[in-house]
Structure formats: structure tokens, C-alpha cells
Amino acid sequence: MVAYTVAVAGGTGGIGCTIVEELVRQGKHKVLILGREATTLPSLSLPVIKANYNDPDALKQLLEAHKVEIVISAIIIYSEGSSKAQLNLIQAASESSTVKKFIPSEYGVKYTPEILAFHPAAQWWLDAAAALRNTRMQFTRIVFGWVLDHYGMPHVKSNMKPVKYALDFDSHQAAIPGDGETPITLLHSVDLAKYIAAMLEQENWPEVSAFVGDRMSWGEMVRVAERVTGEKWNVKYDSIEMLEKGEATLFEQPEGGYTEYPEARQLISEFGLMAVNGIMDVSGEGTRNEEFPWIKPIKVEDLIETAWGKKSPE
Ligand SMILES: NC(=O)c1ccc[n+]([C@@H]2O[C@H](COP(=O)([O-])OP(=O)(O)OC[C@H]3O[C@@H](n4cnc5c(N)ncnc54)[C@H](OP(=O)(O)O)[C@@H]3O)[C@@H](O)[C@H]2O)c1
Structure with missing residues (x-):
């Protein structure tokens, strides 16, 4: 078993906190929580490290200082501002000397350009995937419905x-x-967290990971x-x-x-x-449950x- 240093951005939120709790429960990896304010995650009394998502250089230094190898984003994407926060995190991770893998905040359906016709917000998820394709990092877009x-x-x-x-x-x-x-x-968020924890053990990730509860x-x-x-x-x-x-x-x-x-x-x-x-x-995409x-x-x-x-x- 390989142990990684994993940073969960938005780890104070619904999906993010559940991922943090599962990783901490399994105890295999070092888990850091990133948030816009330095606080404490109430359920585990763990510190939340302040991340300035407006400053990619500062973010890069933060990731390197903590030797972060995998970034999991669970930032809620609901505006240009939150989308930009995640794009800056992708840039920082990609320019860092330590981060090898990145999971963007998707956790929904597989967004494609066709969806833009009736759901313009899909652009934020497409922008994140496009940005990740232009980096040296491995990434996977987790979808479940x-x-x-x-x-x-x-x-x-x-x-x-x-x-x-x-x-x-x-x-x-x-x-x-x-x-x-x-x-x-x-899919239940606790099961999502279990699949993410299990995927951290895998060497290679496909671009899309579909899981179905x-x-x-x-x-x-x-x-x-x-x-x-x-x-x-x-x-x-x-x-x-x-x-x-x-x-x-x-x-x-x-x-x-x-x-x-x-x-x-x-x-x-x-x-x-x-x-x-x-x-x-999302089952038409071929699910990864059986792995x-x-x-x-x-x-x-x-x-x-x-x-x-x-x-x-x-
Ligand atoms: N498929 C579904 O049915 C479904 C349902 C719910 C959510 N989701 C997806 O799951 C993901 C996470 O959702 P969630 O419900 O867990 O979100 P959430 O709890 O509302 O928020 C997650 C975290 O995002 C951070 N955040 C908020 N605004 C931000 C900003 N402008 N810049 C940077 N960080 C910001 C906050 O952390 P700090 O305050 O600590 O910075 C917050 O704790 C999203 O991509 C969402 O679309 C899918």
C-alpha cells in the first residue's frame, strides 16, 4: 500500500467532509483540508488550512510546502468566482513539483458540450476538464448521477x-x-467517498470514472x-x-x-x-463499480x- 499526502479542497462541505472522514477513518493517507478560512472541521476537530484561491502562486507554494501529491476538489461550483477558484487550484497543482493527480469537483452527470444548450453552467465543468487535459497531471472526472x-x-x-x-x-x-x-x-456520498479512497490506490485513472449505487x-x-x-x-x-x-x-x-x-x-x-x-x-458510460x-x-x-x-x- 502506498501512502500519499492528499489535500481536499472544499473539505468543509457536504461531499468534501465525507471524503475527508472516509480517508481519515481508513488511516492510510495523510489528509489535509483546504478552505477559504483557517478553521476547524467540527466532525473530526481537524484544522482547515487557509488557501487563497485567488493567487495561484501562493496556492502552489502551499501545495509544495505540504508535499501534496493528490488534490481532490470538492469546491461547490456555482459561479464564475468558484469556477475560477478551482481553475486556479488546477493551475497551482499543475505547476507544483509535488502534485501528480487531481480529482475535479464534478460528482454529478458527465457534462458534454451538448448539455450547454439547456444548462449553460455546464461550461464551468467543461472548462475544468479542458484545463486538466492541458496539464501533466492524471485526473479523473467522477460521475454518478x-x-x-x-x-x-x-x-x-x-x-x-x-x-x-x-x-x-x-x-x-x-x-x-x-x-x-x-x-x-x-449514489450515497459515503459510498462515493469509499470509491474515491479505493481509487487512490490505483496507479492509473481513466478520464471519466462512473459509479452507480x-x-x-x-x-x-x-x-x-x-x-x-x-x-x-x-x-x-x-x-x-x-x-x-x-x-x-x-x-x-x-x-x-x-x-x-x-x-x-x-x-x-x-x-x-x-x-x-x-x-x-451515467451507467451508459460503463461503470467502474466492478473494480x-x-x-x-x-x-x-x-x-x-x-x-x-x-x-x-x-
Ligand atoms: N449529483 C448531485 O446530486 C450533487 C449534489 C450536491 C453536490 N454535488 C456536487 O458536489 C460538489 C460539492 O458540492 P457540496 O454540496 O459538497 O458543496 P458545499 O457543501 O455547498 O460546498 C463545498 C465547499 O466549497 C467551498 N466553497 C464555497 N464557495 C467557494 C468559492 N467561491 N471558492 C472556493 N471554495 C468555495 C466551501 O469551503 P470553504 O468555505 O471551507 O472554503 C464549501 O464548504 C459540487 O461540484 C456539486 O455540484 C452534486
């Missing part, structure tokens, strides 16, 4: 910010894009939710025309959720278009049963 955590929270532990999308377990309502029968793929349509998920909760749900279908006009049904969002997105209805309309166009199903057979990702039904079934925690 939709984060599964949201359908178990708050009963199943997660560091993710809460989001109500497609299914609302509190009111037993669903707002499904299209006819709801196109499959999507999902489960694959089912939103309609099937509603049927599972109805069975587990023992109630008929109130289900609405957002037509493709509604999604194209940016008029997806938006649930009232829980406290502590994402505040970065003023255009939430537009954004979830774009996610809806990804679902109906089959883009939220790590000891990781058994939690299935949708098991998560919903644990969180909302009769024996669920109070």
Missing part, C-alpha cells in the same frame, strides 16, 4: 445540505420530471416510497414544456440548504431536462426503508 443522501435525511446521517427534489418525504408529495419513467442513477426511474422511486410509507402519494408531473420554460415544481426547501442559487426553479428545471433526456443515468467489488453501495430501497420504514429511527 444524483446524490442519494437527500432521500434518507435527516434519519440517515449525511453531511450534505438538505434538498427537497422530486420526492418530499415530509408531505408525501412528488414532482416528477416528464413521465418519470426514464432511469436515473444515484442504484438505477431506477423517479416513478419507481415514488412507488418504493409509497410502499415503505404505506400511503398513496400526491404525484405531479412536470411536462417537458414546463421544464423548457424553467417552470419545474419547486418544493419549499428545508433550512440549511443551498443558498447560492437564486434561480433555483430554473436550475431544477434544467436538472429535470437532464433526467428526461437520460443524462442523469472495487468489496464496496457494496446502498440501494435506494434500503435507504428509504432505513429512513422512513416502520423501524426507522425517530
Whole structure:
């Protein structure tokens, strides 16, 4: 086993903190957390090292000073500013004498130029991939579809910010894009972290790493939710025309959720278009699960049963 020095940028966030926790739990690598402020990661009482993402030279010096070999970015990409922060981190890592590998903050669908037609924000992910292709570093874009955590929270532990999308377990309502029968793929953040930890052991990475926890349509998920909760749900279908006009049904969002997105209805309309166009199903890319057979990702039904079934925690 080779031990690396791994820096997790955005390691204070939902995905980032989960990656840090898993790497620390496994105890194989030295883990550093980078953030915009010098603070402490509450769950592990670990220091967060202040990184000035506006200054690639300072970032390069920081990475070299700590002999960082692998950078995992989990910075939330939601604006030109946050995209630029990650691009500066890519530049710094590439110019450093120590960093050999880089995982950009993707953790969603595989963004391609075709998606730009209805989801212009995809440009930020495409820019990061293009920048990485121009470096000497190995990198891999991790895709899995939709984060599964949201359908178990708050009963199943997660560091993710809460989001109500497609299914609302509190009111037993669903707002499904299209006819709801196109499959999507999902993965729990803890399983994502396990796959990332396992990949650190590999010498070579492909450009795209697709992992799938489960694959089912939103309609099937509603049927599972109805069975587990023992109630008929109130289900609405957002037509493709509604999604194209940016008029997806938006649930009232829980406290502590994402505040970065003023255009939430537009954004979830774009996610809806990804679902109906089959883009939220990453299994067509060929998944890498079978390379790590000891990781058994939690299935949708098991998560919903644990969180909302009769024996669920109070
Ligand atoms: N597929 C899905 O369903 C799904 C769901 C959620 C997220 N994601 C993806 O996962 C990634 C991480 O999301 P998340 O929910 O974990 O994010 P998050 O918790 O909202 O934020 C992650 C971290 O980003 C850092 N950050 C915020 N603004 C920044 C800026 N302008 N410059 C530099 N750093 C900044 C913050 O760290 P500091 O304050 O410590 O600097 C924050 O803790 C994103 O790429 C997101 O698109 C995918």
C-alpha cells in the first residue's frame, strides 16, 4: 500500500467532509483540508488550512510546502468566482513539483458540450476538464448521477445540505420530471467517498470514472416510497414544456440548504431536462463499480426503508 499526502479542497462541505472522514477513518493517507478560512472541521476537530484561491502562486507554494501529491476538489461550483477558484487550484497543482493527480469537483452527470444548450453552467465543468487535459497531471472526472443522501435525511446521517427534489418525504408529495419513467442513477456520498479512497490506490485513472449505487426511474422511486410509507402519494408531473420554460415544481426547501442559487426553479428545471433526456443515468458510460467489488453501495430501497420504514429511527 502506498501512502500519499492528499489535500481536499472544499473539505468543509457536504461531499468534501465525507471524503475527508472516509480517508481519515481508513488511516492510510495523510489528509489535509483546504478552505477559504483557517478553521476547524467540527466532525473530526481537524484544522482547515487557509488557501487563497485567488493567487495561484501562493496556492502552489502551499501545495509544495505540504508535499501534496493528490488534490481532490470538492469546491461547490456555482459561479464564475468558484469556477475560477478551482481553475486556479488546477493551475497551482499543475505547476507544483509535488502534485501528480487531481480529482475535479464534478460528482454529478458527465457534462458534454451538448448539455450547454439547456444548462449553460455546464461550461464551468467543461472548462475544468479542458484545463486538466492541458496539464501533466492524471485526473479523473467522477460521475454518478444524483446524490442519494437527500432521500434518507435527516434519519440517515449525511453531511450534505438538505434538498427537497422530486420526492418530499415530509408531505408525501412528488414532482416528477416528464413521465418519470426514464432511469436515473444515484449514489450515497459515503459510498462515493469509499470509491474515491479505493481509487487512490490505483496507479492509473481513466478520464471519466462512473459509479452507480442504484438505477431506477423517479416513478419507481415514488412507488418504493409509497410502499415503505404505506400511503398513496400526491404525484405531479412536470411536462417537458414546463421544464423548457424553467417552470419545474419547486418544493419549499428545508433550512440549511443551498443558498447560492437564486434561480433555483430554473436550475431544477434544467436538472429535470437532464433526467428526461437520460443524462442523469451515467451507467451508459460503463461503470467502474466492478473494480472495487468489496464496496457494496446502498440501494435506494434500503435507504428509504432505513429512513422512513416502520423501524426507522425517530
Ligand atoms: N449529483 C448531485 O446530486 C450533487 C449534489 C450536491 C453536490 N454535488 C456536487 O458536489 C460538489 C460539492 O458540492 P457540496 O454540496 O459538497 O458543496 P458545499 O457543501 O455547498 O460546498 C463545498 C465547499 O466549497 C467551498 N466553497 C464555497 N464557495 C467557494 C468559492 N467561491 N471558492 C472556493 N471554495 C468555495 C466551501 O469551503 P470553504 O468555505 O471551507 O472554503 C464549501 O464548504 C459540487 O461540484 C456539486 O455540484 C452534486
